[in-house]
Amino acid sequence: MRQHTTLRIGGPATAFVTVFTQTQLRAILRRTESRREVWKVVGAGSNLLFSDQGFFGTVIRLAGDFARIEGPVDLDRENSPDRVLLRAGAAVPLNELIRRTEELSLGGLESLWGIPGTVGGAIRMNAGAFGQEFSEVVSEIEVMRPDGKVLILNRSDLSFGYRYSSLAPELIILSALLRLVPAERQTLRARIAECRELRQRTQPRGASAGCIFKNPEGDSAGRLIDEAGLKGKAIGKAVIATEHANFIVNQGGARCRDVYELIELVKLKVEERFGVLLEEEIEIVGVTQGGG
Numbered sequence: 001m002r003q004h005t006t007l008r009i010g011g012p013a014t015a016f017v018t019v020f021t022q023t024q025l026r027a028i029l030r031r032t033e034s035r036r037e038v039w040k041v042v043g044a045g046s047n048l049l050f051s052d053q054g055f056f057g058t059v060i061r062l063a064g065d066f067a068r069i070e071g072p073v074d075l076d077r078e079n080s081p082d083r084v085l086l087r088a089g090a091a092v093p094l095n096e097l098i099r100r101t102e103e104l105s106l107g108g109l110e111s112l113w114g115i116p117g118t119v120g121g122a123i124r125m126n127a128g129a130f131g132q133e134f135s136e137v138v139s140e141i142e143v144m145r146p147d148g149k150v151l152i153l154n155r156s157d158l159s160f161g162y163r164y165s166s167l168a169p170e171l172i173i174l175s176a177l178l179r180l181v182p183a184e185r186q187t188l189r190a191r192i193a194e195c196r197e198l199r200q201r202t203q204p205r206g207a208s209a210g211c212i213f214k215n216p217e218g219d220s221a222g223r224l225i226d227e228a229g230l231k232g233k234a235i236g237k238a239v240i241a242t243e244h245a246n247f248i249v250n251q252g253g254a255r256c257r258d259v260y261e262l263i264e265l266v267k268l269k270v271e272e273r274f275g276v277l278l279e280e281e282i283e284i285v286g287v288t289q290g291g292g
């Protein structure tokens, strides 16, 4: 999994399968079910920490049909001059989607530029940055159940919060219908450039999983970790970034164990110092933990 995660950590999976169509995905789910094997869909591999022992199950990556952007989609019930619908597959990288919306002069996602994730991951985690959240543009999502049945979930069937969606872990996101707002292309371009610059200035460039912890209410995990004096603290080849304390960077060859120990250390020190128990934002995937 080291080759398939942005943190560049993780041992081997029993199987790693790239699926291009719904039919293939259904077949893989049937196969894992008959073998009583767990599975896990990994989008862009960001926000994930896989075990050094690997994953005893099938890792699924969506591509092909799942990596398409269609639209503007013409749906009578939703179309209006101030809203335009696009359909985006779950495997579309966020930056590609944002680039397309910018070309089409559609606003709503421009501040998310630079997040190393896919549409599917951004929905599941309700990715956000610089005042925008992905859920703000979600109109409906298409998902597959483990038995292969495809369902459409309306926005009203789902609830979203800070880095949270109510979507059941066993549902695989296939695509989403997104509702965007016409905007000046120049304004969108300027905002993308501004967010790129902010990100480059405040966040590390090395291999990471993004922010490790969620922000506690009304505060910043990065600020707390920084004030606890932990910037630059390293265990093995994993280090707390000097650019932003809520990132752990793999300096080359870090193990899951190094990152895990750093996480535990940070939680201990921040709680001792500020009485705040930080909660992980990243997903730590155990060897037999799958199904979503």
Ligand code: EPU
Residues within 6 Å of the ligand: 128, 129, 130, 131, 202, 209, 210, 211, 212, 213, 214, 215, 219, 220, 221, 222, 223, 224, 226, 243, 244, 245, 246, 281
């Ligand atoms: N700060 C420090 N030291 C640090 C880091 C931050 O003092 O090492 C201070 C900053 O100076 C600032 C405050 O903490 O006053 C907030 O920092 P920043 O603006 O960098 O935002 P953040 O709350 O740390 C959040 C998201 C990021 C997102 C940025 C920009 C979380 C956990 N993090 O970071 O999202 O990119 O805002 O919107 O919600 C992610 O979710 O993976 C992620 C990176």
